[in-house]
Amino acid sequence: MKKIEAIIKPFKLDDVKKALNELGVQGMTVTEVKGFGRQKGHIEFYRGVEYDINFVPKMKIEIVVPDQLAEQTVSVIREKAKTGEIGDGKIFVYPVENIIRIRTGESGEAAI
């Protein structure tokens, strides 16, 4: 099993989610994060003083999938989250050792 973690632009969340559902990915966990990267922040003014807001709001999506779904999941995210502009984000793939469904106690791929 793999954990796919994607940092994407917040407004792309809905599209990505829909496409993943169609792929058969049922569950995912989403967190609001601040991204620092090539895409720079912006300037704000408060009573004449300029402040450099140097982070960009991003969404982090975490999905654990069976090995055989991993590649497809990655490519679906890549496709749907892409705008082609800087700051589109990254997808990270990590190994997962086990997964347990709390409600039933099932583990391994059955628990996904």
Added chain:
Amino acid sequence: MKKIEAIIKPFKLDDVKKALNELGVQGMTVTEVKGFGRQKGHIEFYRGVEYDINFVPKMKIEIVVPDQLAEQTVSVIREKAKTGEIGDGKIFVYPVENIIRIRTGESGEAAI
């Protein structure tokens, strides 16, 4: 060492935490997340328009433990976070390569 990551119902946090403390797990990190899964969201109304709020608020708990504690940790969480109803959440187990305590510089299991 293992990283145990659990997505649980927010109101179960206190029970889980207490049980883990009793087991000897001292530290953990908690994040508010939005969960998408079998448990569906709910409907809201704003001036007559219906909106489908399709995520469910969840808590993500992250705990790094020595290998020998991993199994027990998982089973304590499973037990305490369980309501038996859909949406109880998942536990993921990941490998950890190293851990360092910032304050002292200790690393490996000594740093947990």
Added chain:
Amino acid sequence: MKKIEAIIKPFKLDDVKKALNELGVQGMTVTEVKGFGRQKGHIEFYRGVEYDINFVPKMKIEIVVPDQLAEQTVSVIREKAKTGEIGDGKIFVYPVENIIRIRTGESGEAAI
């Protein structure tokens, strides 16, 4: 490639970020989290009732780096996030299997 995850005191974020940039780390993702550990929370009062607020606000930094940068990254964080007082936090190192840049589709170290 490694994922370096550090739980630090929020006010150290700026120093850490600056030092990492100097090291050549360009990207990172930051999340607000609640930490439970040796550092205890504090007491609050509401209409005469005392409440034990037992978590401490922390920042979680996630950085994926090429293997050769991992050690340095860890030591930069250790240095900059350190106050020497309890609650300085932890650094975790995880294996990463792959990384993809959404914008270009590059993968592996090229995508970092």
Added chain:
Amino acid sequence: MKLRIIPIAAALLVLPRLVYAGEATTINSGDTAWMLISTALVTLMTPGLALFYGGMVRRKNVLGTIMHSLIMLFMVSVIWVLWGYTLSFGPDKGGIIGGPEWFGLNGVGQEPSPFAPTVPHLLFMMFQGTFAVITPALITGAFAERMKFSALIFFSILWVTFVYSPLCHWVWGGGWMSKTLGTLDFAGGIVVHLSSAVAAFAAILMIGKRRGYGREPMLPHDLPMTVLGLALLWFGWFGFNAGSALTSGGLASVAFVTTNTSAGAAAMSWMVIEWMQKGKPTALGAVSGAVAGLAGITPAAGFVSPLSSIVIGTIAGLLCYVGVNMKSTFGYDDSLDVIGIHGVSGTWGTLAVGLFASAAINPAGKDGLFHGNTSLFATQGLSVLTAFVFVFAATFIILKLVDWIVGLRVKDGEEFIGLDQSLHGESAYMQ
């Protein structure tokens, strides 16, 4: 008409001006201006209370809590016009209740009010209506975060009709309390604060504690909202207390000064005792103290001197600090401390009239104990007791009835998800 006015003069405080009978039948534009704005001020208090309470509940219940107050503004505004006013102030029937003659404001028009002869009758009606709106809203703090909305609506209709209206009639509408007993209640120590707290007490006994009370922390989700609520309450309270002079002049000025002074003194005394006992003066404590001082001076505002108001306020702050701590001692769940604050300070203030009142300040009042008259204190004590018994019994019966018809309490699951989502289908905040 005259006959009715004289006996209730004490409660109504229609001042010396009344003496000039000829003048008394004309609308005075200055008095009317003051009563118009006072009425607007008291109206603002109910949404102020909504925010005061709303900031103190958990994030998932803020709209539900706000709605508890707003519904009174919406619903009682209509009820008062239809039947509330006539039951409270209509032609007296045996000292017990107002007659139905003024149903739907029949006969209540632009002519001078029999209760405030320099002000249009409609305006006096509306001023009183704002009191009928806020009193049941105060009660809702007790059962916040667990009351069914439909139950609240039924309860409020019945309570305004069968508890508030008679009590108001007894004290202000020419009923037996003011007429026979001689109760003094300038702006609602008994009618508003005590009565809402006693009703709260009955409600708490019936509805029980919140799920997880005592185990989980139930902390205020937005204290600046509570501070804002206090700001609107304090501001509106000038209309409440100084407006109860029913004229613009010296008496309104006295009530204005005692109100402000008592509030300040009470906030300070709560802060000081909290600082001494817990090591830190909290913002929630300070604003709670301010409300204690405002509620405490309410029955006394137009009967006492500014210096007395410092004493009344200081003691109100201390007593209410003790009052909210009773909760822990006795283990009941009065979510937002209606008993500890309004009950304690309403009682204290009503008794304080018996101690500090001075006929030199207000000739329509009486002297209290400290001005050499022992009887007033007894009168006030008796009034408190009577009101307690009546309100408790009547509220209890009403609650039983409502419980039987629709049930008082939301389901466990609804309480857990929060009232905003489960009862109102909305979220207060997004993102």
Added chain:
Amino acid sequence: MKLRIIPIAAALLVLPRLVYAGEATTINSGDTAWMLISTALVTLMTPGLALFYGGMVRRKNVLGTIMHSLIMLFMVSVIWVLWGYTLSFGPDKGGIIGGPEWFGLNGVGQEPSPFAPTVPHLLFMMFQGTFAVITPALITGAFAERMKFSALIFFSILWVTFVYSPLCHWVWGGGWMSKTLGTLDFAGGIVVHLSSAVAAFAAILMIGKRRGYGREPMLPHDLPMTVLGLALLWFGWFGFNAGSALTSGGLASVAFVTTNTSAGAAAMSWMVIEWMQKGKPTALGAVSGAVAGLAGITPAAGFVSPLSSIVIGTIAGLLCYVGVNMKSTFGYDDSLDVIGIHGVSGTWGTLAVGLFASAAINPAGKDGLFHGNTSLFATQGLSVLTAFVFVFAATFIILKLVDWIVGLRVKDGEEFIGLDQSLHGESAYMQ
């Protein structure tokens, strides 16, 4: 001077008092006190509206939305002093517009106002100014979250000058509508609510929908802020409606009572229908209903009885509930329902005058259909139509012009990031 006053008496409601010509030339301190505070109350409504609207938009647009209202307070306050007042109320030119004689308040001083003879002319000017401030602010709800700030400024200057001022002159300033047609509009059903909604309608047609409208959820980011906005609006509306009596007395009291009652009734009726139709009564629905009731009673406040106001309010709530649902049917994007609420209730209220008005309540008014006079209803209907045509056409032309000069709409990227950051360079909230 006298000659001008008599014909417009109906609209201005300078009451019986006027009859005593001798007295009428003196400032009355009570009337002035009431008009001072009424003017302050209406001023507060514009920031109240800013919060009411601000709570309903997404988090990224809250400051932009607030600024839409505040800019009116800032800018129209100055415009009104310079040329707005004289165009609206200056010496009549052919029933169409006020002459330039009072430009920069030349000749407008502390002497009694020709429109409100017991109040300083400057004060009457200021009271009217607050109406000119809030009317364009109401429009901004329609194009919230996508309008260019520079375009808004140009638009507002032109709109206040070429739409609001003439319309105001026709109805309140001695122009043809009140003089020839006999239109009754107590506090702005046509001048304020209808006109802002018709302008909103024109604006929506021109500016189009928000990016993602209908696909993405666009939910209120902070409903307690909207509730607070409602609280300030309701409070301020007493100045708006009861202040429109221009005196402190019986008529102001009537308007006060009808305003409060209608608001309560409308909030209840919206809540009930929503409860029946959707299964849950929402807080946003209740406060929307309250605004419907407040706007609905506005043209009628000083012409109808409290009982009539219950009917007017109840129907306003129901109609506006239907009104906001039209949006889904017709698929336009009126972000904050200016048409569905202010358009519907402004129209309903204006027609309701033709049904419920009673000369017994206000001798300066007329009887409506239910008091046996058929002509008033026709007058009111005709006034609505005329106002609709004029405001729509004039607004459309102004918008075309502004679009041509600076463009109405922000760029896609700016809309996406949100107005706060892209137009104002700030974030509303930190952390």
Added chain:
Amino acid sequence: MKLRIIPIAAALLVLPRLVYAGEATTINSGDTAWMLISTALVTLMTPGLALFYGGMVRRKNVLGTIMHSLIMLFMVSVIWVLWGYTLSFGPDKGGIIGGPEWFGLNGVGQEPSPFAPTVPHLLFMMFQGTFAVITPALITGAFAERMKFSALIFFSILWVTFVYSPLCHWVWGGGWMSKTLGTLDFAGGIVVHLSSAVAAFAAILMIGKRRGYGREPMLPHDLPMTVLGLALLWFGWFGFNAGSALTSGGLASVAFVTTNTSAGAAAMSWMVIEWMQKGKPTALGAVSGAVAGLAGITPAAGFVSPLSSIVIGTIAGLLCYVGVNMKSTFGYDDSLDVIGIHGVSGTWGTLAVGLFASAAINPAGKDGLFHGNTSLFATQGLSVLTAFVFVFAATFIILKLVDWIVGLRVKDGEEFIGLDQSLHGESAYMQ
């Protein structure tokens, strides 16, 4: 009594009405209504300021900042009744200070006030009390986010007693400034704005910068809260300025209009210059400009024409924009710009009286430079200087004393955690 009234008439603005000595001894219900509500309005400004300031600090200091203002409302309300009023307005002792005769409001009752002969003395006392409350609250913006709470309390008690009360006596209480120098300060350019800003200046020098100032961003955590604060301030300012007429009539109307107009003009001028210089007009800039315009017109409100108020406001906005930027130039840490806004506009407004004042507007005033009188400008300039020297020196001594007794500043760790948690033991927001 008469002897005292005449010389201070200029400052007190007890209008032509005073001339009719016979009438002057009667309470006027309309004047009293206006002063009652004005007093309520100014009271509301202090919590308004709490929110205005509270929104601008970081999330961890919001309750601490709010408490800085609220504590003044609580504490000074009591101090004023006890000794503040008599020191400020009690029987004059050598032009320097009021005597102790009215300690505890001894002899201050419902009879006409010697300073406002148509209004009860108690009410005049209370109106003035609200000014004594808000002035020290204004100062707190300078040392927000780092002042010890106990130090603040000591400081405020001393400052109100030894700085505010004498200065108030000199300008409004019959002291040497108005009597000998002839200073004109309608509603507090010197007494309130300048004095608070000079005190802020002394405090900043003593207490030093916030930890991390200039390195870390210290951004407003909730700008809608600041907007709400502005709304309450603007609304309350009508009581502050138009209430300072002490009567309901033409003069109050003038002050009302100039206040509103100046605020609008200043908000616009700040926005325009910011737009030109930074490319974007900010909401915080606009509301800051509005406060600049309100503070700028304060000393002049009842002495100048509406057209002059446009000029005064416009310049106030521009000067304060420059004023807040001085901070960066000189590198001091005036957290919420008390100097840049209240200092600059208070000084400008006081001088502007010397330029724009017109005896035609207010016979109790004088003509300024633009109406051909050169001396007033000099008087105003001298008054500014004197006030500056006195307030700076006295405040400095008081701060030294307080620093010596309890220490002015919180510990580093406390500042870092935030005042809410470290000083008050609470969190403003949960979740």
